[in-house]
Amino acid sequence: MADYKDVYESFWKQIIEDETGSINKDQLMKELCDYKYLLDSIPGVYEEVTCNTVSKPFADPKYVIESHREAFINKRIALDDLRNMSVAAKHYSPYETVVSLGAIEGLLK
Structure with a gap:
């Protein structure tokens, strides 16, 4: 931690003292x-x-x-990571992808 006398001289003195040195x-x-x-x-x-x-x-x-x-967690980065980890779901529409719970847990560790 900084020396209190040095801090006073370099910072506080000009704020709380007048020209004559009175507080x-x-x-x-x-x-x-x-x-x-x-x-x-x-x-x-x-x-x-x-x-x-x-x-x-x-x-x-x-x-x-x-x-x-x-x-x-930075939501933007996490979402990008999840998108990169996702795989096409076999039982869903061709437009849907899934990410396994294990992959999400790995991302958050």
């Missing part, structure tokens, strides 16, 4: 309010995009993305 209390309260909103909102977003496997606001972003990719 602008009103601006600080605004920034803390925004930060609180993020802390309250992020768990819900993480839970939604990871099927409830991640909820901590400070979770490693790489882990959140990996969890999202594991939890969701």
Whole structure:
């Protein structure tokens, strides 16, 4: 994790201090309010995009993305894959194709 003093100097200082180095209390309260909103909102977003496997606001972003990719299927890609796996059905019309359950399970593993 980044050093808090370095982060303050490089990011927060110009936002919450005036030219003399005094902290602008009103601006600080605004920034803390925004930060609180993020802390309250992020768990819900993480839970939604990871099927409830991640909820901590400070979770490693790489882990959140990996969890999202594991939890969701790209419908377009899955449909293309199923089409490529389908075979003509003997007992249906010549326009119908089928994909075996085993093939679908293999695709989703």
